[in-house]
Amino acid sequence: MTTELVSEKIIETDHLTKIYQNRQIALNDVTLTIEKGWILGLLGPNGAGKTTFLRLVLGLHRPTAGTVRVFGQPMTPNAAMLRRRIGYIPTNPKFPPGMTPITYLDYIARLFGLPSSIRKPRLASLIRAVDLLRHSGEPIANFSVGMNARLAVAASLINKPDLLIWDEPTHGLDIEARRGMLELIKTLADDKTIILSSHNLSDVDEVCNHAAVLSQGQLIFSDSLQELKGRIRKNHYELDLDGEQKAITKVMTQLKTIGDFKLVNLRGRRLELRLSDDASNTGLLGQLFQMLHDSKVSLISIRSVGQQTEQAFLDLVEKEESRGFIRLYDQSEAA
Numbered sequence: 001m002t003t004e005l006v007s008e009k010i011i012e013t014d015h016l017t018k019i020y021q022n023r024q025i026a027l028n029d030v031t032l033t034i035e036k037g038w039i040l041g042l043l044g045p046n047g048a049g050k051t052t053f054l055r056l057v058l059g060l061h062r063p064t065a066g067t068v069r070v071f072g073q074p075m076t077p078n079a080a081m082l083r084r085r086i087g088y089i090p091t092n093p094k095f096p097p098g099m100t101p102i103t104y105l106d107y108i109a110r111l112f113g114l115p116s117s118i119r120k121p122r123l124a125s126l127i128r129a130v131d132l133l134r135h136s137g138e139p140i141a142n143f144s145v146g147m148n149a150r151l152a153v154a155a156s157l158i159n160k161p162d163l164l165i166w167d168e169p170t171h172g173l174d175i176e177a178r179r180g181m182l183e184l185i186k187t188l189a190d191d192k193t194i195i196l197s198s199h200n201l202s203d204v205d206e207v208c209n210h211a212a213v214l215s216q217g218q219l220i221f222s223d224s225l226q227e228l229k230g231r232i233r234k235n236h237y238e239l240d241l242d243g244e245q246k247a248i249t250k251v252m253t254q255l256k257t258i259g260d261f262k263l264v265n266l267r268g269r270r271l272e273l274r275l276s277d278d279a280s281n282t283g284l285l286g287q288l289f290q291m292l293h294d295s296k297v298s299l300i301s302i303r304s305v306g307q308q309t310e311q312a313f314l315d316l317v318e319k320e321e322s323r324g325f326i327r328l329y330d331q332s333e334a335a
């Protein structure tokens, strides 16, 4: 008998489309499957449709066309039982200012119908987990952005959901708070499926294993994060060299005559290189190493550079936008 690993589909959207009353096409024909255990980074510039997508998945909006299934069942505004299995954090979550973390979390837990015997210990452990114990009796009105974010995390976990949908959870956080949030996501990732919408691409880089990119309402990329990063990893490098400055400068001058080196930039003994998209990086780097060897220049280190996810994502959006322009241009030519 063969045992086959069957992937479990947590979210399936099929030609999902949302046009708002003002005729704005916020989401355009998005077909996407998200499987159990994925930590999906949902990326896209302002207005790309990320929040619209998340709200459709949550059943908070009705699609204009297409469908959403969550845990194998159709998601609709009436599917409250499905929503109970999702921990949602909206962008900039707001809480009743007069409540304290304890009264607020207790209120949410009651809405979920948790009995007191479960409610109390869970509430206590969540407040500890998000480091709000010292502030648990203080009014939320006095909370910083970071404390608000941690309270939102606790509230989204109160019903032990299988799926977390967090819209910009690191938005407005300082470095320390952001670090804490990312560590928390990594811990939760062990047994949950997570969708993380973020503008901060290094966050996605750090915690996600998959990425989806929206641009002008369209899904322009959906694959592993590795794949997204691989799109540019191969062509941008920084090298630290050692040897006579004259010899290093000579190598740089030689490199500039080779067309496939799109950027050759020397600062002291640090050489920055960008190769053309379709070049063989192995071949070109091999050539470079030979030149260094012939000129008696030592290679101290070589690394691929840049915020790789960010660059790959920007490249994708840029390409898609120029394709859109070409399509429009073609249509007007044909007309």
Ligand SMILES: Nc1ncnc2c1ncn2[C@@H]1O[C@H](COP(=O)(O)OP(=O)(O)OP(=O)(O)O)[C@@H](O)[C@H]1O
Residues within 6 Å of the ligand: 020, 021, 022, 024, 025, 026, 044, 045, 046, 047, 048, 049, 050, 051, 052, 053
């Ligand atoms: N309730 C609404 N009514 C009308 N138009 C809307 C509504 N919500 C969003 N839009 C429009 O739909 C488009 C997509 O918006 P959405 O908020 O989904 O994008 P986003 O990627 O989440 O953006 P951001 O990163 O800025 O939050 C935008 O042009 C926005 O102005």
